[in-house]
Amino acid sequence: MAQYDPSEVEMLVATANELADAARKQTLAHFRSATLRADSKRGADFDPVTQADRAAEQAMREILAHRRPNDSVVGEEFAATHGSSGVTWVIDPIDGTRAYLSGTPTWGVLIAVSDATGPLLGVIDQPYIGERFVGGFGRAWVEGPMGRADLACRPARPLDQATLFTTFPEIGTPEEEAAFARLKSRVRLTRYGMDCYAYALVAAGQIDLVVEAGLQPYDIHAPIAVIEAAGGVVTNWQGGPAHQGGQVIAAANRDVHAAALELLNG
Missing domain, CATH: 3.40.190.80 (D-Maltodextrin-Binding Protein; domain 2)
Structure with missing residues (x-):
């Protein structure tokens, strides 16, 4: 992993949270709405995409174009953009569009900061529940209705x-x-x-x-x-x-x- 100074790490975390906030607004505007419509990307083999997917990704891309113009962006709904910084934002505006269409609160917004070595920072955000899981650069935490807490995976068991x-x-x-x-x-x-x-x-x-x-x-x-x-x-x-x-x-x-x-x- 390349070395990133603390100020750069904090900027990346702040930008990731700003993207998640923007995606929350767009996804919640359509969730469980009577006006929600889905198209299929692959015709008869149902692979849904909604106006919320596109709106959320567009909102995140607009922030990145302003905040991080030299970074690359890879997303699900629009073509990749290539930057010069060596940093790539990998975003999925709604992971679980079928769940989103069904009204279940198990879909999420995925945001990652990656470089040539792989992912450095990640956000898994569930807007309807209001939970945001963040991890990278040696730290992992969740913020939500129960407050903020550190994340730790379960110890080994059979x-x-x-x-x-x-x-x-x-x-x-x-x-x-x-x-x-x-x-x-x-x-x-x-x-x-x-x-x-x-x-x-x-x-x-x-x-x-x-x-x-x-x-x-x-x-x-x-x-x-x-x-x-x-x-x-x-x-x-x-x-x-x-x-x-x-x-x-x-x-x-x-x-x-x-x-x-x-x-x-x-």
């Missing part, structure tokens, strides 16, 4: 006591689904849905594992930063870097990570 999350029961390809089934058969509790909020629960010490496949970089950069700052581990299914997306495992500690990897890889 796999047969672990709680596992994934977004869809039919995870990935048939081979990936079979690998997930091996892991599911060994843990105590498996739950579905939650989208990015599941990663926040790993950082908060509530659950042990999140396993996904088919992710995009904007789905995982922010969770990586938050979970790693809280003491957890995020890799691909082979134990390598996960910030390019694809197959991802987020674990509360190295012991449960190792046990889960063994099962995922047969």
Whole structure:
């Protein structure tokens, strides 16, 4: 990781919070609204995008154009912009658009600051609940209705006591689904849905594992930063870097990570 002086770190954190505030305003303006409409990006294969997705990303991009004009930006809804600073903002205006459309409060706004080494700072924000999970540069905390608290992942415990999350029961390809089934058969509790909020629960010490496949970089950069700052581990299914997306495992500690990897890889 490149070295960033404290004043630069504070500026990055402040800018990330400003982006999250702007996205909160835009997403809450449409959440559970009778006027909410969704288009599908891929026609018959329903991949929804709403006016809230676009409005929230546009609001964040406008702030970055003013505050950080030399940084690159990668988002879900608009083309990437390339800067000269070596810093890239990786943003997902609504992670969990299906949950958003359904009125469930488990979607979130993802904001990450990354460089060539991967994610440095992440924000997982749930506007409706009012919870914001932040992690990076050796610190991790949550702010919300219960105040502010440090984040710390759950200590190691046997796999047969672990709680596992994934977004869809039919995870990935048939081979990936079979690998997930091996892991599911060994843990105590498996739950579905939650989208990015599941990663926040790993950082908060509530659950042990999140396993996904088919992710995009904007789905995982922010969770990586938050979970790693809280003491957890995020890799691909082979134990390598996960910030390019694809197959991802987020674990509360190295012991449960190792046990889960063994099962995922047969």
